[in-house]
Amino acid sequence: xxxxxxxxxxxxxxxxxxxxxxxxxxxxxxxxxxxxxxxxxxxxxxxxxxxxxxxxxxxxxxxxxxxxxxxxxxxxxxxxxxxxxxxxxxxxxxxxxxxxxxxxxxxxxxxxxxxxxxxxxxxxxxxxxxxxxxxxxxxxxxxxxxxxxxxxxxxxxxxxxxxxxxxxxxxxxxxxxxxxxxxxxxxxxxxxxxxxxxxxxxxxxxxxxxxxxxxxxxxxxxxxxxxxxxxxxxxxxxxxxxxxxxxxxxxxxxxxxxxxxxxxxxxxxxxxxxxxxxxxxxxxxxxxxxxxxxxxxxxxxxxxxxxxxxxxxxxxxxxxxxxxxxxxxxxxxxxxxxxxxxxxxxxxxxxxxxxxxxxxxxxxxxxxxxxxxxxxx
Numbered sequence: 001x002x003x004x005x006x007x008x009x010x011x012x013x014x015x016x017x018x019x020x021x022x023x024x025x026x027x028x029x030x031x032x033x034x035x036x037x038x039x040x041x042x043x044x045x046x047x048x049x050x051x052x053x054x055x056x057x058x059x060x061x062x063x064x065x066x067x068x069x070x071x072x073x074x075x076x077x078x079x080x081x082x083x084x085x086x087x088x089x090x091x092x093x094x095x096x097x098x099x100x101x102x103x104x105x106x107x108x109x110x111x112x113x114x115x116x117x118x119x120x121x122x123x124x125x126x127x128x129x130x131x132x133x134x135x136x137x138x139x140x141x142x143x144x145x146x147x148x149x150x151x152x153x154x155x156x157x158x159x160x161x162x163x164x165x166x167x168x169x170x171x172x173x174x175x176x177x178x179x180x181x182x183x184x185x186x187x188x189x190x191x192x193x194x195x196x197x198x199x200x201x202x203x204x205x206x207x208x209x210x211x212x213x214x215x216x217x218x219x220x221x222x223x224x225x226x227x228x229x230x231x232x233x234x235x236x237x238x239x240x241x242x243x244x245x246x247x248x249x250x251x252x253x254x255x256x257x258x259x260x261x262x263x264x265x266x267x268x269x270x271x272x273x274x275x276x277x278x279x280x281x282x283x284x285x286x287x288x289x290x291x292x293x294x295x296x297x298x299x300x301x302x303x304x305x306x307x308x309x310x311x312x313x314x315x316x317x318x319x320x321x322x323x324x325x326x327x328x329x330x331x332x333x334x335x336x337x338x339x340x341x342x343x344x345x346x347x348x349x350x351x352x353x354x355x356x357x358x359x360x361x362x363x364x365x366x367x368x369x370x371x372x373x374x375x376x377x
Contacts, residue, residue: 069081070082277295289372307356
């Protein structure tokens, strides 16, 4: 049954368990509920007209107020034109301008059944996001079958675990590093055993992943004094302090994000090595533990070489504008490397790469012990 791609009984039980946990997490209250006023109502609306008479332009920056006329497309106010305010504060990353034909998210202030005022909160993006998510799930299932279904379930479970457990627990004051380690251990177990099946191969990948993440966390703690980076180096960190959470340790949060950011690549490396060892052991059961271990080392060297670059590209992609600014201004390279934002990405890349380098041999050793001598993965 497992060979036909239908999975074993353990696989189906685990799939049902993770699906049930995902439903439970969806219903689980975070303790930080949405604070939309009781007399407010959010609606999707189509913009029909705009008034820019009170919008002032200063170079690239706009300030003032745009008046937006929009028609809600659903709910009790569907079809009724509403004039909403769009306040511009002079920040390009936060301000938005609407044009006729756009779809907007309106926040309506109500008094009984009457609309007192309205605010054009932002462009409506949920439809496109939902469409892309649905197409991604369909493509994954069409290509990978049952494994694709498991991957989709693990994706949803991971997103819910981060939003429903990690974020509220950290806000509540739980040590960020311990919280991240616990969440990573849980989501790695769900992802690895769901996608890889409940078998020795997945166990080897899981053990190697845990080892790599452990090394990343220890190294991040050891190098933190040398980097001397403030926790507020990450976007919105300072804003978090001003919203009533000045007690949070932003430094520990930054170190925890290094471990969290590297965990996905570490898990990929471990699964690649374990899967290759499983294939070798299945076709050459006489290879023995040492031969299988050396085979895992050879595969790990190739995988690590590309994955380390993957981390670099991922982190540089988020800082491309910063790098363009410093180059355009002729800032010396040594100054660039010591800038807090750049140094933070260097720390992410280098410390995370150590986890990758460690995960590969650890998985190779675990796979040799678990898969050799004719044991099937």
